[in-house]
Amino acid sequence: MKKFVLPLLFGAVMVVVGHFAALYSAPNVIMTGAMTMLSERGVPLHAFSFAPRPTPQTQTVVRPSPDLAYSACLYDLDAAPRGLRVTMAASEGYSSLSFFDASTNNFVTIRGEGKEASVRLLPQSASAEAGDDIVLSPSAKGIILIRRLTPTQADYDAVAAIAADDQCGVI
Amino acid sequence: MLKRIAIYALTGIFGLGLGAYTALAMSGLLPGDRRAEAAIDLDGWMGDLTQGSADASPYLRARIARHGLLALAKSEAIYFIRATDDTGEVLSEDCTYRLAGGPMPAGWWSVTLYNADSFLPDNTDQALSFDASRAGDGAWSAIVSPVRPDDQSNWISSRNAGQFDLTLRLYMPDAETLNAPAQAITAPSVERVSCTKEPS
Structure with a gap:
């Protein structure tokens, strides 16, 4: 009996290791999968892509809102050492510019309120840089999302023209 | 050895x-x-204000990554999910429901229907949500059913949804709502009107 004590203790430790490894890696794995899927569907790295109006036939990510128009930009700060300039063009009605890190956390959201919003996205290591327009990303990779309220097709069509001026580019 | x-x-x-x-x-x-428990229960509408933020527990973060990826943090939007009707039965496309509510303490709000996989159900009805722009300033209601109502009722289509849930989004919630959501939000009711099969 005694010879099984150490293997059982080892197994118990592995249960704890497996539990927390799966728990903390799940969001990153899901986010990486989502970024890969978005890339395969034409969302570029370091540029905004204006998504088709969310419908059962066009949806790519869980729980899209049919009342919103989405523009997405994938980023990788390892490939953009001086950061990104991210600009959400001005539009009437609700709009927001939101940043999601590799763990799925929404670490910053800027509301449009009818005005253009423009920021520099930098890695966390650049925290010494000064400026009101700086957003620091906790991870090298992530997703930037613009949401605009478009309950009708006419609203969506109007926003489509505006979204062409959104920018997400390497500095 | x-x-x-x-x-x-x-x-x-x-x-x-x-x-x-x-x-x-x-x-x-x-x-x-299809677990339903959450930190906040507004008459069956389940939510957690840490959703989308670094404050979320690792368990909530993992769940949101799967069922609500790219959810906004509470300063911008809060979310509540309802998977049962007012009697506690699971929502199903076999039944017709009346969704009813009033003004919401938010800059904009919507109710959207999703299937068990957290996607919009596969239909072409173009009627999968109801939002503040159509609700007006007072009391409102909408029918949730697999076929369009004969009258001019607001409609959310559950065609091809199977067992589904409803997501209530409150964008730009006010401070009072974030401090005490149970007191600030009058959650919409979900009355089962009729069924073609007994609810399971």
Whole structure:
């Protein structure tokens, strides 16, 4: 009996290791999968892509809102050492510019309120840089999302023209 | 010696697998998991104000990654999910429901229907949500059913949804709502009107 004590203790430790490894890696794995899927569907790295109006036939990510128009930009700060300039063009009605890190956390959201919003996205290591327009990303990779309220097709069509001026580019 | 190594290897592999399984189970990530418990229960509408933020527990973060990826943090939007009607029965496309509510303490709000996989159900009805722009300033209601109502009622289509849930989004919630959501939000009711089959 005694010879099984150490293997059982080892197994118990592995249960704890497996539990927390799966728990903390799940969001990153899901986010990486989502970024890969978005890339395969034409969302570029370091540029905004204006998504088709969310419908059962066009949806790519869980729980899209049919009342919103989405523009997405994938980023990788390892490939953009001086950061990104991210600009959400001005539009009437609700709009927001939101940043999601590799763990799925929404670490910053800027509301449009009818005005253009423009920021520099930098890695966390650049925290010494000064400026009101700086957003620091906790991870090298992530997703930037613009949401605009478009309950009708006419609203969506109007926003489509505006979204062409959104920018997400390497500095 | 080889036998001892084999025992350690087996217990290690079993332990890692069991640990991963319990993590997925506790996060609600196992297939078919439709858990409803949450930090906030507004008459059956379940939500958690840490959703989308770094303050979320690792279990909530994992669950949201699977069922609500790219959810905004509470300063911008809060979310509540309703998977049962007012009697506690699971929502199903076999039934017709009347969704009713009033003004919401938010800059904009919507109710959207999703299937068990957290996607919009596969239909072409173009009627999968109801939002503040159509609700007006007072009381409002909408029919949730697989076929369009004969009258001019607001409609959310559940065609091809199977068992589904409704997501209430409140964008730009005010400070009072964030401090005391149960007091600030009058949650919409979900009355079952009729069914073609007995609810399961």
